[in-house]
Amino acid sequence: MNSLCLSITNLSIRFHTYDGIAAVVDDISLHVQQGESVGLVGETGCGKSVTLKAVLGILSAPPALPPSGKIVFQGRELTQLSRRARRELMGKEIAMIPQNAMTSLNPTLKIKDQFADLLISHRYSDMSLVSYYLTRRQRVKELTPKVEAALNDVALPSIDRVMNSYPFELSGGMKQRVLIGMALADNPSLVLADEPGTALDVTTNGVILDLMRKKVEERGISIIYVTHNLAVARENTQRIYVMYAGQIAETGPSETIFAHPKHPYTAGLIRSLPRLTGGEPVGIEGSVSNYYTPPPGCRFWPRCQNVMDKCKEEKPSPRHVDGHDVSCHLYG
Amino acid sequence: MSVVICMGDADDMNEYIVETHNLKKYYPIKGGILGNKTLGYVRAVDGVDIPIRKNEIYALVGESGCGKTTFGKLILRIIDPTDGTILFDGHDISKETGESLRQLRRRFQMIFQDTVGSLNPKKRVKDLIAAPLRNFNVGKADGQGSRVRELLDLVRLSSDYLYRYPSGLSGGEKQRVVIARALALGPEFLVLDEPTSALDVSIQAKILGILKKLREELALSYLLITHDLGLMRTFSDKVAVLYLGRIVERAPTDTVIRNPLHPYSIALLSATPVVFEEERRLVPKRVLLTSEISDSAHKLSGCRFHDRCPKKLGIICAEEEPDLLEVETNHFVRCHLFR
Amino acid sequence: MPEKAMEVATKRNYRAEELGRNIYRFRKNKLAVLGLAWLLFTAVVAVFCYQIAPYPEDEATPHFYEALKPLSSQHLFGTDEAGRDILSRIIIGARISLGIGSLTVVISAMIGVPLGLIAGYRGGILDAIIMRIADTIFAIPPLVLALCVTIVLTPSLQNTMIAIAITWWPWYARLVRGEVLSAKEDVYVEAARSLGARTGAIVFKEILPNILSPIIVKMSLDMGFSILTLAALGFLGLGARPPIPEWGTMAGFGRAHLPMYWWLSAFPGIAIFMVVLASNFFGDGLRDALEVEV
Numbered sequence: 001m002n003s004l005c006l007s008i009t010n011l012s013i014r015f016h017t018y019d020g021i022a023a024v025v026d027d028i029s030l031h032v033q034q035g036e037s038v039g040l041v042g043e044t045g046c047g048k049s050v051t052l053k054a055v056l057g058i059l060s061a062p063p064a065l066p067p068s069g070k071i072v073f074q075g076r077e078l079t080q081l082s083r084r085a086r087r088e089l090m091g092k093e094i095a096m097i098p099q100n101a102m103t104s105l106n107p108t109l110k111i112k113d114q115f116a117d118l119l120i121s122h123r124y125s126d127m128s129l130v131s132y133y134l135t136r137r138q139r140v141k142e143l144t145p146k147v148e149a150a151l152n153d154v155a156l157p158s159i160d161r162v163m164n165s166y167p168f169e170l171s172g173g174m175k176q177r178v179l180i181g182m183a184l185a186d187n188p189s190l191v192l193a194d195e196p197g198t199a200l201d202v203t204t205n206g207v208i209l210d211l212m213r214k215k216v217e218e219r220g221i222s223i224i225y226v227t228h229n230l231a232v233a234r235e236n237t238q239r240i241y242v243m244y245a246g247q248i249a250e251t252g253p254s255e256t257i258f259a260h261p262k263h264p265y266t267a268g269l270i271r272s273l274p275r276l277t278g279g280e281p282v283g284i285e286g287s288v289s290n291y292y293t294p295p296p297g298c299r300f301w302p303r304c305q306n307v308m309d310k311c312k313e314e315k316p317s318p319r320h321v322d323g324h325d326v327s328c329h330l331y332g
Numbered sequence: 333m334s335v336v337i338c339m340g341d342a343d344d345m346n347e348y349i350v351e352t353h354n355l356k357k358y359y360p361i362k363g364g365i366l367g368n369k370t371l372g373y374v375r376a377v378d379g380v381d382i383p384i385r386k387n388e389i390y391a392l393v394g395e396s397g398c399g400k401t402t403f404g405k406l407i408l409r410i411i412d413p414t415d416g417t418i419l420f421d422g423h424d425i426s427k428e429t430g431e432s433l434r435q436l437r438r439r440f441q442m443i444f445q446d447t448v449g450s451l452n453p454k455k456r457v458k459d460l461i462a463a464p465l466r467n468f469n470v471g472k473a474d475g476q477g478s479r480v481r482e483l484l485d486l487v488r489l490s491s492d493y494l495y496r497y498p499s500g501l502s503g504g505e506k507q508r509v510v511i512a513r514a515l516a517l518g519p520e521f522l523v524l525d526e527p528t529s530a531l532d533v534s535i536q537a538k539i540l541g542i543l544k545k546l547r548e549e550l551a552l553s554y555l556l557i558t559h560d561l562g563l564m565r566t567f568s569d570k571v572a573v574l575y576l577g578r579i580v581e582r583a584p585t586d587t588v589i590r591n592p593l594h595p596y597s598i599a600l601l602s603a604t605p606v607v608f609e610e611e612r613r614l615v616p617k618r619v620l621l622t623s624e625i626s627d628s629a630h631k632l633s634g635c636r637f638h639d640r641c642p643k644k645l646g647i648i649c650a651e652e653e654p655d656l657l658e659v660e661t662n663h664f665v666r667c668h669l670f671r
Numbered sequence: 672m673p674e675k676a677m678e679v680a681t682k683r684n685y686r687a688e689e690l691g692r693n694i695y696r697f698r699k700n701k702l703a704v705l706g707l708a709w710l711l712f713t714a715v716v717a718v719f720c721y722q723i724a725p726y727p728e729d730e731a732t733p734h735f736y737e738a739l740k741p742l743s744s745q746h747l748f749g750t751d752e753a754g755r756d757i758l759s760r761i762i763i764g765a766r767i768s769l770g771i772g773s774l775t776v777v778i779s780a781m782i783g784v785p786l787g788l789i790a791g792y793r794g795g796i797l798d799a800i801i802m803r804i805a806d807t808i809f810a811i812p813p814l815v816l817a818l819c820v821t822i823v824l825t826p827s828l829q830n831t832m833i834a835i836a837i838t839w840w841p842w843y844a845r846l847v848r849g850e851v852l853s854a855k856e857d858v859y860v861e862a863a864r865s866l867g868a869r870t871g872a873i874v875f876k877e878i879l880p881n882i883l884s885p886i887i888v889k890m891s892l893d894m895g896f897s898i899l900t901l902a903a904l905g906f907l908g909l910g911a912r913p914p915i916p917e918w919g920t921m922a923g924f925g926r927a928h929l930p931m932y933w934w935l936s937a938f939p940g941i942a943i944f945m946v947v948l949a950s951n952f953f954g955d956g957l958r959d960a961l962e963v964e965v
Contacts, residue, residue, distance in 0.1 A: 018695055043532035044503070157623075197605070201395035202559055203621055206603030210618065228532065231605035258607050272537035274562035276589055276604070276611040281566060283537030287502055410865050437867045449858030454880035463876075467867040513866070 003074075005190055005222040006055070007031040011069035013050055016062055022290075024050050026246040026299075027069070034189065035220040037213075039233030039254065042243035043269075045288055048226045051243075052192050056096060057086050074189060084125075092122045095183035097212070099195040101175035105167040111178055112163035115147045115185075116140040122186050150185040151178065154211060173204040177211070184215055191216065191223040197232045209236055230273065234258060242266050245288050245299040252324030262326040264304045298329065306330055346422040349521050349553040350384040350407055350440075355416035357402055376402045378577035379416070381656075384521075384553055391556040391568035391585065393600070399577040400557045401445065404523040407555065408442050409433055421520070438468060440521040441514040445557075447506050447530060451498040457484075457509055458494040464516040483512040486549075487542055504535035511542065515550070525557045540567055561604045562611075565589055573597050576636040579656060583663040589614055593665045595643045635668065643669060696960040703956020709949035717766040724759035731914045739932050749934040751925065753914070757934060760916035761942050767917050768946065771832055772898035776890050778836040779897075783843025784886060790844060791851025792874050802848070805841035813838045817900055818909065826909040828917070835900050839893065846889060850882035857881075884961045892954030895947035902943045918943050 013025040025047040032038045042048045053059045054067050057078065071078040073094065078086065098104040106114050120132070120139050127135075144163075151159045154177040167175055176199070183191055196212060197205040213236055216223045227233055233240050234254050241251045242263065250263035261267040268284040275281075286303035298304070301311040310329045318325045356378055363371040377399045384390045392400045405411045407418055409425060418426045425436060444450040451460055461480045465471055471479055481491055487508040498506060507527065514522060527543070528536040544567070546552060556568050564571055564585060571588050573581040573596065581594040592598045599619040606612055621640040632639065638649040645668050656666045697703060721727045725747075734754035742749045748757035790798040808816065820834035854860065855878070863877045902919025904910035906926075911917035913924060918939040925935025 018692055043534060202561075203395065203599055203603045206605070206618060207620065209605070229605070230533065231607045234607045235605045259609070269533055270607070272533045273607060274536075274540075274560070274566040275608060276562055276565050276606060276614045277608070278565055278586070281537035281540060283539075283541065284534035287504065287535075408865060410861065434867050434869070437865060442862075442865055444858055444862055446858045450862040452859040452863070452877055452881065455876075463863065463868065463872075464866040467869065467872060517867070 003034050004072075005032045005034045005036070005074060006224075007070070007072045008051070008055070009070040009072070011051065011054065011067055011071065013047070013054055013059070013067040014065045016065060019290075021065070024246050025054070025067075028243070028246070028248045030241050030248065030251070032190070032222045032224060034222055036239065037216060037223050037225065037237040039225045039227065039237035039240040040243060041227060041230060041233045041240055043228055043288075045245070046243040047246040048243050049194070052096075052194060052224075052226050055192065056090060056094065088125055091118065091188075092186050093188050094190045094192065095186075095188040097180055097183045097191060097193045097196060100199050101172060101179055102167075102199075104179055105175060107167050110164055110166055111151075111170075112144060112147055113140065115150070115163075115178070115182060116143045118182055119143045119146060119185060146185070150181040153184065153215070154178070154181040156181070172200045173208060176200060176204075176208050180208070180212060180215070184219070184221070187219065187221075189222060191221055193223060193225050193227075195227050195229075196225060196236075198227070198229060212236070230258060230269065242269070247299055248318070248325075248327065249300065250324055250326045250328075256323060260322070260324075262321055262324050262331065263300075263328050264306050264330070265300050268303075268305075298327070347385055348383050348419070349386045349388075349421055350382070350555070351419040352380055352382050352403075352407065353417045353419075355380045355403070355406060355418060356414045357399075357406055357411065358414045375577045377406060377413075380572075380574070380577070380579055382555075382572055382579070382582075384555060386520075386553055387547065387551055388570065389547065389554045389556055389568045391558060391564045391571040392574055393558060393561065393564055393571055394574035395559055395600075397576075398574040400574050401525055403574070404442060404525050404555060404557050408440055408523055409436070410442065435468075438517040439519050440523070441517075441519045442523045443507075443510055443514055443525060443527050445525040445529070447503070447510050448498070450510060451506060453498050455497070456494070457496050457498075457501075460498075460509060461513045461516060464513065468517065470517065479516070483515055486515060486546065487512045502535075503531050504539060507531060507535075507539050508542065511539075511546075515546070518550075520551070521553045521555070523555045523557065526559075527556070528563065529558070529560070536563075543567075561589070561601060562606075573600070576632075578636055578666065579664075580637065580666045581664065582656070587663055591663075592616070593659060593663070593670065594667050595619070595641050595669075596637050599642075635666075645669065693960050697956055700956040700959060702952045703959070706949040706952030706954075706956065709945060710953055713765050713769055713946055713949075716762055717769045720763045720766050724756075724762040726756040726759040727763070729755035729759045730763050730916055733914075739928065739935075741932075742934060748938045749932075751921070751935050752928060752932075755914075757921075757938055760921060761918065761938055764916040764918045764921065764939070764942070767828070767911065767915065768898050768901065768943070771828065771901055771917075772894050772946075775832050775835045775839070775897045775901070776893045778832070779839035779893070780843050780886065780890055782836065783840035784847050786840070787844035787847025788851055788874055788879070791848035792855065792870070792878070798848070801844060805844050808838065808841045814900060814903060817904060818907070821904055821909045826904075826912065828911045828915065831901055831904050831910045834904075835897055838900075839897070842893075843886070843889065846885060847882065850885060851878055854878045854881055888954055888958040888961065891950060891957055895950030895954070898943065898950075899947050902939075 008031065009029045011025060011028050012023065015022045015024050028051065040048045040051065050059065055071055055078070059067070067079065073089070116139065120143065147163065148159055151162060156162050156174060156177050162170065162174065162178070170178070193212065197209045200208065209232065225233055225237055237254050239251065240254050240257050242249045242257070242265065244265045249265045250257065250261065257266065258270055261270055271282045272284060273281060284303055289299070289302055297313045298311045298316050301307045304311065308329060316327045316329045318327045319331045321331050357376045358373040359376055360370045361372045361374060363369055380403060382390065392403060394400050402411065406413050409428065413426055416426065417424055420440065428436060458480055461483055462476050465476045465479060480494070484491060484493060489505065489508050493505065501509065524543070528539055531539065543554070547554065556564070558564055568585050571583065571585045572579045573588070573594065575596050581588060581592070581597045588597060589601070592601050598616050599621055602616040602619045604615060606615055619642055621642065623640050634650045634653050638644055641649065648668055654666050654668045654671065656664050657670060659665050659670045716723060732755070737750050737754035738752055740746055740750045746756050746758065748761065751757055751760070786801050790801040816838045817831070817834040820837055821831050824830040824833065860873060860877055863873050868877070901910060901917070902922065905917045905919025906923035908923055911920045913920060921939040922936045925939070928935050
């Protein structure tokens with residue numbers, strides 16, 4: 001059944017900094033259906049990581065000001081939830097696969113212990129510290145089969161050895177698998193993958209991405225791939241959002257968005273890619289302007305080859321063109 | 333415009349700017365109770381022969397730990413080789429040290445992988461770029477100023493940038509400063525170690541454009557070190573694929589993409605995600621390597637790749653290391669499948 | 672030339688920006704600002720001590736008929752055993768304490784930093800020698816060492832300065848050595864070397880500017896300790912000889928008249944306390960603002 005898993009409407013996130021208030025995310029809207037794989041693609045500073053953090057509720061505020069707009073997860077408005085209710089969702093219903101496996105695992109605990117801890121926190125979120133320490137041994141034992149099953153699920157070889165190892169004893173690929181296992185352990189409805197496939201070697205990344213795709217398909221999980229790597233997004237998602245300077249420039253099916261880009265920024269990105277077929281990549285002139293006094297109108301106009309007078313004054317609203325939603329005055 | 337300083341005799345008949353013969357770098361693994369017994373060696377670079385022609389862009393491709401950065405540093409004598417020879421413009425520089433080595437540094441430079449780290453955060457752009465000039469007393473105080481401006485011009489940065497600190501520069505701007513600085517003394521050869529991996533796609537293309545233009549204008553040669561096959565394809569003329577310190581395949585770039593022979597090259601190519609349909613045709617079906625690089629890789633006998641190779645022939649792969657053979661014109665492969 | 676003018680304008684811009692950012696961070700720490708304010712106030716007092724002090728001649732002149740008078744409107748802090756106005760002496764003493772205190776720190780740094788640079792960058796035998804000497808000095812409690820040196824050199828204000836400097840330089844050497852050891856591995860040092868920089872250029876132009884922050888922070892924190900040590904030696908009668916109005920000496924000699932004539936020791940003591948506290952707050956704030964680990 002195709003219900004809406006996540007729906008973000010008119011989300012704006014501003015940051016308080018030394019130089020002023022920066023509008024890092026400006027009125028974006030995106031949605032993910034249940035079971036859909038969606039890519040959120042953009043370059044450094046476009047706001048995709050901040051958006052991710054906002055969904056997870058881990059924005060460091062201050063310096064972030066409370067976001068405006070709506071984030072609705074399976075019918076529940078996340079920003080309205082109490083901190084406790086929010087925490088209950090995290091990890092269980094909404095899970096994250098972090099980018100860097102090296103730093104995301106606790107180096108002082110064995111895998112089976114930290115995994116079990118994770119599962120304990122999902123199940124007994126109200127436990128006091130004292131009772132945690134008193135009952136820990138027993139609970140870890142209870143949960144060990146579950147940990148085994150989860151690690152098995154991500155095709156880890158020699159599970160016993162892995163469970164009793166410390167993170168530094170495992171290779172990068174194995175650590176990444178453990179993290180995926182942790183994310184998927186309690187059957188979340190939504191997974192947020194932060195720059196998947198960029199931290200490891202090309203060959204290992206390929207295998208990890210295949211694994212993720214398979215698992216997500218098997219279980220009908222919705223997943224958002226947040227990445228700057230267009231190829232990774234292209235190969236692992238059904239739909240892609242292209243973000244620029246805190247706004248969504250264009251969105252469309254993965255198959256067509258890069259083959260027939262509508263927004264000048266997307267087109268510029270495409271032209272910059274080095275291809276296996278050769279050719280000369282052409283970049284995009286200029287650089288991202290500051291967000292303290294963002295130019296009125298479309299944020300891309302200073303770098304756009306098709307700029308018109310209207311672009312400098314009026315911010316374009318999304319229009320539906322040939323299956324893509326584009327925010328550009330070129331289309332009316 | 334730029335000043336190319338020739339040391340020694342100008343032997344223009346030499347068509348190779350850099351040649352290495354059996355270049356090796358071994359790192360001892362220490363162990364024992366007092367930590368001073370040598371248990372074995374990590375063979376970071378193990379007998380690599382690479383000839384780079386003048387005005388050529390040569391790519392060195394491989395994954396992390398294969399030794400490509402070490403090789404880059406070896407050629408520039410930032411590290412000392414354990415064995416083998418390095419010829420720069422025909423002269424053996426493998427054993428140079430001290431002041432003569434320092435003087436040689438004017439002819440070749442490195443663009444380090446960690447761009448951000450390679451710029452001293454406490455120095456302004458103008459001092460960063462002028463530093464090499466000062467090191468060799470090139471130009472009087474004012475002569476340096478105009479040279480710095482000239483260099484900024486080459487990388488298309490305005491003189492606004494002279495007084496900025498690295499913290500005030502974007503990634504692309506930092507990279508340009510690094511390039512300008514590397515060109516200060518008029519080198520003939522640059523080692524580019526992952527020059528764009530930290531940059532956004534739109535900026536990458538600009539930097540590559542600048543590097544290509546500079547190659548023309550200043551008659552430079554490059555060694556490009558990367559793991560990105562797309563970059564390799566658009567930027568380099570020839571490529572050597574490195575695995576655990578050994579070259580496993582060597583050919584013109586186009587050839588390796590269209591007809592990869594070594595199982596590792598095929599695996600690399602097959603794991604490359606692509607955006608366009610036309611590229612997809614060049615990507616072989618995903619090859620699953622049978623395991624990850626083991627920790628005791630330094631102890632392997634025979635072919636380095638045999639423990640992960642999906643096309644392993646048999647015992648021969650584990651016992652005997654294959655030679656690098658020319659399988660077709662200019663296409664060399666190190667694999668028993670092709671003897 | 673208009674070009675030059677524009678360049679100069681841009682030049683000032685960036686340095687000011689960097690400074691502004693640091694000042695902003697520093698300002699957020701109220702205690703640190705207070706500390707700085709107090710130190711500046713004390714410095715001003717020290718500079719104009721003879722103008723501010725109500726009885727400047729009391730630096731040395733005794734007035735025995737006025738001895739041991741309690742707090743009054745003529746003598747805000749009372750008088751000491753020789754009838755001298757304590758407030759004036761404290762004001763004049765500020766010059767000594769702050770002056771000697773900072774001078775000692777500067778001398779320690781001037782000895783310790785170069786030694787640390789050599790030890791860290793060169794390594795080898797020099798490193799071993801320098802560090803072993805430093806280790807020996809570390810093993811002796813600083814105050815005891817300063818005491819011994821002072822006694823050996825005959826107690827006087829100058830000699831306490833030398834004594835404290837001898838005691839303190841190893842801390843700077845160790846700090847600098849550690850920083851140099853890690854900075855040595857940084858990429859920009861490698862880059863500098865590959866660009867043909869000689870050793871001297873690397874140490875002074877690449878490494879030193881980057882390790883300046885911890886040194887500055889340490890120096891500001893140390894000022895407090897230096898003043899304290901100076902005062903301790905004075906208190907024990909080994910520092911400044913009377914009638915020099917050094918705070919510690921004053922407090923020491925006032926001990927004999929406790930507890931009835933408490934103001935002889937109390938006010939110098941408070942003065943010491945305030946300056947040391949201020950220097951600690953300031954140093955802490957500086958460290959946080961510059962984001963340095965000392």
